[in-house]
Amino acid sequence: MKKVKLYIARHGKTMFNTIGRAQGWSDTPLTAQGELGIRELGIGLKEAGIVFDAAFSSDSGRTMQTMEIILKECQQEKIPYTRDKRIREWCFGSLDGGYDGELFYGVLPRTKAFENGRDMKDVPYPELAESLVEVDTANWAEPWPVLRKRIYDGFEAIAVQMEEQGGGNAIVVSHGMTINTFAWLVEPNQPRLSLDNGSVTVANYEDGRFILETVGDMSYRQIGRKILEDVENA
Structure with a gap:
């Protein structure tokens, strides 16, 4: 084989x-x-x-x-x-179709995973996924x-x-x-x-x-x- x-x-x-x-x-x-x-x-x-x-x-x-x-x-x-x-791809829920800057540098950095000045590259995928769930008002993420x-x-x-x-x-x-x-x-x-x-x-x-x-x-x-x-x- x-x-x-x-x-x-x-x-x-x-x-x-x-x-x-x-x-x-x-x-x-x-x-x-x-x-x-x-x-x-x-x-x-x-x-x-x-x-x-x-x-x-x-x-x-x-x-x-x-x-x-x-x-x-x-x-x-x-x-x-x-x-x-x-x-x-990942589902970004209510943020799908929005500008990258707004999602990745505006909304997500205000979640728990980004406390203490953590950058996007420092946040592991499990925490990033939970951040999306946290901010998704449509509950699709x-x-x-x-x-x-x-x-x-x-x-x-x-x-x-x-x-x-x-x-x-x-x-x-x-x-x-x-x-x-x-x-x-x-x-x-x-x-x-x-x-x-x-x-x-x-x-x-x-x-x-x-x-x-x-x-x-x-x-x-x-x-x-x-x-x-x-x-x-x-």
């Missing part, structure tokens, strides 16, 4: 990403720049010779749009493709036990499905905070990185556990960008 390897990409840059709005369960499409960035990713993955056996994304429009571009550029549009709401289980179960289900089908490579498109949370659940000492759109996090799955290979790798996009530039300059 082949080993199970998940290539987990963050979706392309969207309208809300561009104007700095919190985009949890709300959704906006990729911009022209975002589409180009994912073309670079798809071309880079193809150049690396990576063959995927299956594709998975969240059920958000931005991840599905991203997946469509990746599979087209990789010339692997006919592989099985599944959407799974468990690997959606997920408590940490629910959020943690949803995210881990989603990625584990993908890995188990791949294992049951004989292993292989899966391309998975998800979201920045969701991918970072998954990486933190796998390796709690993993530094919290700001994942770029189109970055790739690779996780191997064997004997019922994940092992991170890379987090936030931009090399595939860089390779694809160089190929596109060479074509334009030819």
Whole structure:
């Protein structure tokens, strides 16, 4: 049986990403720049010779749009493709769609988790999740036990499905905070990185556990960008 390897990409840059709005369960499409960035990713993955056996994304429009571009550029549009709401982004509740500055630097810093001058990067995910629950007037934000289980179960289900089908490579498109949370659940000492759109996090799955290979790798996009530039300059 082949080993199970998940290539987990963050979706392309969207309208809300561009104007700095919190985009949890709300959704906006990729911009022209975002589409180009994912073309670079798809071309880079193809150049690396990576063959995927299956594709998975969240059920958000931005991840599905991203997946469509990746599979087209990789010339692997006919592989099985599944959407799974468990690997959606965090839900920001009543603050979803608001400006990042208002959420992350205005409302959340007034919660208990940010007492004594703690910065966003100093607040662990469990406390950050509870801060969102604390300020969400709509009661939509997920408590940490629910959020943690949803995210881990989603990625584990993908890995188990791949294992049951004989292993292989899966391309998975998800979201920045969701991918970072998954990486933190796998390796709690993993530094919290700001994942770029189109970055790739690779996780191997064997004997019922994940092992991170890379987090936030931009090399595939860089390779694809160089190929596109060479074509334009030819």
